[in-house]
Amino acid sequence: MTAIAPVPAARTFVIVSLGCAKNTVDSEAMEQLLLASGHVRASDRGSADVLIVNTCGFIESAKQESIDTLLQLGASKRHDQRLIATGCLVERYPTELADELPQIDAFLGARNWASLPKVLSALEEARAPGSSLPLVELAPDGALDLAIATRRASGPSAYVKISDGCDQRCAFCAIPFMKGNHRSKLAALVLREVGQLVEHGVREIVLVGQDTTRYGHDLGQRDGLARLLERMTDAFPSLPWIRVMYAYPRHITEDFLRVMREREQVVPYIDMPLQHTHPWTLARMRRPHRDTDDLVAWMRDRVPGLVLRTTFIVGFPGETDAEFAYLLDSVQRLRFDRVGVFCYSHEEGTAAFAHADDVSAKEKARRRSRVMAAARDITVASNRAMVGKELDVLIEGRPEAGSAWYAGRSSRDAPEVDGLVLVKADELPVGEIVRVRVERALAYDLLARPV
């Protein structure tokens, strides 16, 4: 990790975090580093000395959102405010951004966010006459900041990044260019973060990484994720829920599923992006094309009551009507509990970019709607089956002030991407798990009362 440089003056800052949960973890870590360096959180963007945008560069819509945010902040910033762009978009297009966005004072890559205090110091020095901006700081090849010294909870649930980068080279994905190869965070560092969060009252730890099921491979471990989960549950017996996101199909092992089955704290929920089910499409995507039916049956057999979340891409180059129909049929047949669907985004630098983006935008949107509709029907049916049943729900707060409801989640739902359980009650302990009975099912959410 980069050493923290002395800071000439405390500055107020705001961090705008875009993109996925992994970026959220990095943004939280940046905030803690800046606070530890003597800087202060500003109450709003207008009053901040420094504006930091943690960008996303994954697909077209995410890139556009990042650029729009930078343009908007660049246009409205005061002459004495500093604007820093960091994250994946910077890692992917450092030169283009520096050329096209002169309003930005400093660029910092996604792999070396721990250098942020140093960049702030350099920006201070650059206020002197004759200094030139922007500053551009990218990590040397192979470097990747993973250690986070201090974690603070912002609610009863917290993400913990156990690895970053990816060894796979899926044909549509630009992430390995931005994040590099897979790197695991040492178990001692993961446990230190989890310990700090548990001390702050966190009741759910959500493990994230580009490929969590590859955890420990680069450290010479076999079944590293299973071992990590065992250590975590042993070290924190009072932590009720540990959830695993972003599992790669080929890296799910018998031992990982055994730990999930035997350790009650590891919730029986897996987020496993499959991207497609047709073997030819998967082959073109450079993804494992082990029979999806077999894989899902094997996982459900090993973990009774398993809740399976997945994501798909529609409109990949060459996706025929027959391949799409096969995917749609799989969604209906395999009855995934939670499904997300993305339209294929033609990203330069990826292997798929060499092929024609031959499914029209209209057709991609139509295919996406059809998969979403099929998945929604399954979610509605599985929610209806919950009516009359009891559930443990982590209470996260009132959805809005004065509401008669509390919003919470059962272990069947991951934060941000899945549904809620809305519990009607006068008073419930926020941040605690309470027992409820489900009274009604909506499309994605459940309505319940405390038992």
Ligand code: SF4
């Ligand atoms: S496994 Fe995920 S992060 Fe890695 S290349 Fe494939 S899609 Fe991208």
